[in-house]
Amino acid sequence: MHEIDAAVMREPERLSYESVQLEEPKPEEVLVDVRATGVCHTDYHAYTNQEIDCPVVLGHEGAGVVEAVGDRVTAVEPGDHVVLWVLPSCGHCEYCSSGQPYLCPKHTETRGRMPDGTTRLRGDDGPINQFFAQSSFASKAVVPERSAVPIRTDVPFEIAALLGCGIPTGIGAVTNTADVGPGDDVAVFGCGGVGASAILGADLIGARSIVAVDIEPEKLDAMRGLGATDVIDASSTDPVEEIHRLTGGVDYSFECIGRPQTLEQAFESLGRGGTAVVTTTKDTGTFEIDGGAFPRGVSIVGNMVGSIRPRVDVPKLANLYAEGRLDLDALLTDTYPLPELDEAFDALRDGDGIRNVVRMA
Ligand SMILES: [Zn+2]
Ligand SMILES: [Zn+2]
Structure with a gap:
């Protein structure tokens, strides 16, 4: 069990910055030390949605470093820099098998939970929902192996975070x-x-x-x-x-x-x-x-999501950025520390800037 910092939403439009518990990764799951997370309209939608299942930790555009892996994980190892991809996919259905993981129905079933229907996050009063099987407005996250996409290590984390959803x-x-x-x-x-x-x-x-x-x-x-x-x-x-x-x-x-x-x-x-x-x-x-x-x-x-095949396309975008051919710096307007996520949401609502990112440390 890990004690982590997280922006917990216990009711719509109210965040509290708390210390919560994160379980160890189960088989085919990965523990990631989150360094930066994009603040996306999909988060804002959930933030203002009166129907959302609280408590929940939002955040679905994370980037960080793999800290530990569960059993049977083969695609990443501790120390890898990873983009946390927005849509969990199963790897087995007809869409995943035909190179269209973005159409995998798994992500609609798992919104608010991990693919097995449970959550790795706990507060003092019980389980906390895990947004898009990720919840990366937190210092660490456990995600399905297929959601952790390794990229080169010379891309800054606040740029890597932008490669998890909106920009692709x-x-x-x-x-x-x-x-x-x-x-x-x-x-x-x-x-x-x-x-x-x-x-x-x-x-x-x-x-x-x-x-x-x-x-x-x-x-x-x-x-x-x-x-x-x-x-x-x-x-x-x-x-x-x-x-x-x-x-x-x-x-x-x-x-x-x-x-x-x-x-x-x-x-x-x-x-x-x-x-x-x-x-x-x-x-x-x-x-x-x-x-x-x-x-x-x-x-x-x-x-x-751009018909993106994460393990094929995300590393390519990271390469183009690192080689100076894709000016993602021009899209990054501001960074906020995690305890100022409310302010980042205000900026998003007011249409300030192109993309904003939360930094964990
Ligand atoms: Zn699938
Ligand atoms: Zn997004």
């Missing part, structure tokens, strides 16, 4: 879900963490036009630095008209906000044969599209 969701939407090619025209709606990552991904591949759409001039300015060739302030300009004027209609559009109106605009911005990728579905609800558009060969596709 945006980059992978471009590289894996959509298969954007060199010379393609791309539009990105919404320039938060996922949208900014989609722009980085499109630049990496060599897209021809990369049009960024947002309503905050400051964010749009920052997108130019990431590779956007054109920016559109949708509060004063109709983005659909402007995208058609600039590109004649894009090959790929990425909706990175999760609203019906922007999804409709992303669809209407397509040229012939174009594909609109719905990267996130926060408040998408029901949307309206003109069925008469389909004879132009257009399509709409969903995106589950």
Whole structure:
């Protein structure tokens, strides 16, 4: 049993910074000394969700060092630097077996628990739920072996933490879900963490036009630095008209906000044969599209965490960063010590910055 520091949520929107108990890893589980954890909209959603099962420790974008491994663990060993991947997967179902672990149904069954239905966290008054089989707003975490992805040791932990969910969701939407090619025209709606990552991904591949759409001039300015060739302030300009004027209609559009109106605009911005990728579905609800558009060969596709195969794609992203070809430093706005997680959530709610990270020490 380990005594660890954790941000425990005992009721929605209230965190207490406590010392809690963490059990040893069971077979096929890994104990990780957590160094940094990304603060993501998915955490904020849970933080403000009145239905969430409390007590719980949030945090699903951790990075750290393997401290101990349970029986039958073969993929990592103590001392390895690991990214804690957001979605637990089983490794056996038809999706895992066909290289699509992001579609594994296991993660929806296990939200709030480890894959065996239990939790490794305990407070004085009983078990504490384990968010996404991870709970990395804590000094240590026990995770399934398949969620611990080893990467090179020269990537700073606050950057490694960004590789656990949000940034791969945006980059992978471009590289894996959509298969954007060199010379393609791309539009990105919404320039938060996922949208900014989609722009980085499109630049990496060599897209021809990369049009960024947002309503905050400051964010749009920052997108130019990431590779956007054109920016559109949708509060004063109709983005659909402007995208058609600039590109004649894009090959790929990425909706990175999760609203019906922007999804409709992303669809209407397509040229012939174009594909609109719905990267996130926060408040998408029901949307309206003109069925008469389909004879132009257009399509709409969903995106589950960038169709990322963690052990294949996450080390590649870490390599590109370390070799100076993927500017993840530009996406990291602020770091907060763990006891200031509330403030990091306030910043997220207020839309301050692109990505923020909590440091454990
Ligand atoms: Zn599976
Ligand atoms: Zn996330």
